[in-house]
Amino acid sequence: MRVFRLELSSAASCVATLLLATICRSQDPAAGPTPATPTPTTAAKADLPDLGEPAALPQDAPEQLRLVTRQRLREHAYWLADDARRGRYTGSSAQREAADFVAKQFKALGLAPLGDKKTFFQTYPLESITLHASSSILLAGFDCKDFAVLPAGDGKFSAQGKVAYCGKGRADELPSALEGRVPVVVFEKQARGNGPGGDLQAIQRYGDLAKRLAKSGATCGVILLAGDPGPFGNTLNYYGLMPDHPQLSTGGGARAQPLPIPLCVLGGEPAQKALAALGIEMKDGEPIVSATDGKATAKVSLRVDRSQKGSATNVCAVLHGTSRKQEAIVYSAHHDHIGRRVDGDAFNGADDNASGTAGLLALAEAFAKGGKRPERSLIFLSVSGEELGLWGSKHYADNPTWPLDRIVANINIDMIGRAEKDGDGSKIQITPSKDHAKYSSLGRLAAQLAPKLSISFTSGDAYYERSDHYNFAVKGVPVVFLCDGEHPDYHQVTDHADALDYPRMEAVARLLCWTGWSVANEKDRPQELGKQPDW
Ligand SMILES: [Zn+2]
Missing domain, CATH: 3.40.630.10 (Zn peptidases)
Structure with missing residues (x-):
């Protein structure tokens, strides 16, 4: 089911200016022979708990209900929700794999195709804003290509200079002049936790930080997520770009207003490696900078492309x-x-x-x-x-x-x-x-x-x-x-x-x-x- 929709805007300075645009935003098993079934699913894992027999059918139930079983549902759910499906992001190769999985089963069941041109698939166009594979961040010698970007529009972008340590990015932690420097900020999971409240707070933090950094003369920001990314990570899936995760729309531009400067966000292992390379240690939730302060340099190269050639698929069949x-x-x-x-x-x-x-x-x-x-x-x-x-x-x-x-x-x-x-x-x-x-x-x-x-x-x-x-x-x-x-x-x-x-x-x-x-x-x-x- 779809989430409530949050608007990330460069003008956003308080929750009130974030538009909550729409609240949108997700028997008797022995009584009949088990028919031969197509086996496109990965087999249920042997170590899964026993689900017991399917429930007995109510007396007047149609025969079809007998074939709807907890075991079958689990086989399908496990295949679709496997880590190998990578979260089935719309328009991605992972989503197409899921669509193929569905189409194969429709075909094996003998259903008639009801998509485009007598196929099972119906394709619709999407606009996309993509982070190009050449994009990279070099932080004190650590070369990173796996990060997310909250963009400031499309095109090429680069920044190079000494790292400016900016703590958690509060106004009193920022050096007054950031021209020619690459500010690094550490975020920890915020107090509000997961859910819509946390997501709103995360968006606000990103938006406010971009504004503050831009005001101090920075042309980009690097944010390291220490620990569980929580809402700081979740919001990037709606408004950020990742190497395999474009921002999509059905026309009319980006889902979010561009920020005044791009923010690059590292999580998980890359964030830990960056913290180590920069000599930053977390103590009681505060980033503490070791003796390397003042010496580290950084280089950021981003390329953000806008394309009208994206697409995603429905699968459709008829009995x-x-x-x-x-x-x-x-x-x-x-x-x-x-x-x-x-x-x-x-x-x-x-x-x-x-x-x-x-x-x-x-x-x-x-x-x-x-x-x-x-x-x-x-x-x-x-x-x-x-x-x-x-x-x-x-x-x-x-x-x-x-x-x-x-x-x-x-x-x-x-x-x-x-x-x-x-x-x-x-x-x-x-x-x-x-x-x-x-x-x-x-x-x-x-x-x-x-x-x-x-x-x-x-x-x-x-x-x-x-x-x-x-x-x-x-x-x-x-x-x-x-x-x-x-x-x-x-x-x-x-x-x-x-x-x-x-x-x-x-x-x-x-x-x-x-x-x-x-x-x-x-x-x-x-x-x-x-x-x-x-x-
Ligand atoms: Zn949903």
Whole structure:
């Protein structure tokens, strides 16, 4: 699910001037033969805990539900959330690997391609601002190429001179004249910790520092992140450039206003090496400079390119229905996430949204192999660009590969792997809820089926605009979106596959399978109901 959006501006001097532009911003197993399945997933690791047997099916459940199992969901989630996927950043080779993974399975299941030119892929253009591979920093003899840049526009940039030690970058720590010098600042994790508050604080710190350094005559700044990068690292994934991590947009320029001078940020091992090369030791959270002070030199060479040639991909397939096959239900889930952090740790996005993609794949398999076809067709849409602005689903809704007026419903799956901490695991958030003006007979149907799978709904209306269903909703398509909501590991490097609750995912995915099956076979299309007193 998409985060709230923060604007990083050179003019920003206090939280009030940072625009919170949008709150956006993520049975009986023995009763039937196990069909042969394609095996494009990496095998679940042998040392994973036993998940137990899939739950018994409710009496009146469609056969398809039997194929939606906790084991299958875990296989998919582990592959997608593996460190090898490098956080599946939009438009990157890692995201394309994830898209290929999804397409291979659609193909193996015998689904028909529904992308561009009879392929499974639908590609959309992106503008990108890229840190060129030649960019480097030389700090007291330590040559570094793995760092992030908060840019001051595009083009070539270089600075060279004696290092100016600037502590933590407070106003009283800066030398009055920084002309011809390269200021080095050390940041430690700030007090507010992870989450939106910490991210806001981090952006403000970077913006304020760039302004102060520029005022003192510096033409760039080098920031070393000592210890856990925390929000200082996280914010770089939205507003910074890294060697394999451009700033992307769908047009109209950068996501953030350029800073007055570029800030280069080192984390993890490169930061530790730089601290050692510069003779800086951390004592009680304060950077202490040893005898090398005054002697070290630095050289910064940056090249920032702007290109209109970027792209990212959706994956789309259809299982044709029977008597009403001209009409379709779209199942959607985004497979991309936010990449890897400046210290190299990947944002694995297990809940966000390996869990939903695992659900989408499990549902595709269940419907493709589960026997009877539904009357209406089922479209499986695996989108990208969600985290950066719901781009893939917007592109699909604006350029549908199935007539939009014959898409009768969208069922969106984004973050279904984490049960609330103190509950019994039964609750999940739904939007539009019964309290929402866009509540529909689709939501009502899901609400009626939920108790059969021991699921209960709470309102997820706070997230109505924050995932891919929204782009269908604005086109007038009835939607339903199930989501865990935010938790401490949301958009953190700690969102790992071993923290997902697979039995609960099985129940939620089965509920969505059943809901889609029912809608696909009902005589009437789902209708908007408006706000209702009861589910
Ligand atoms: Zn997200």
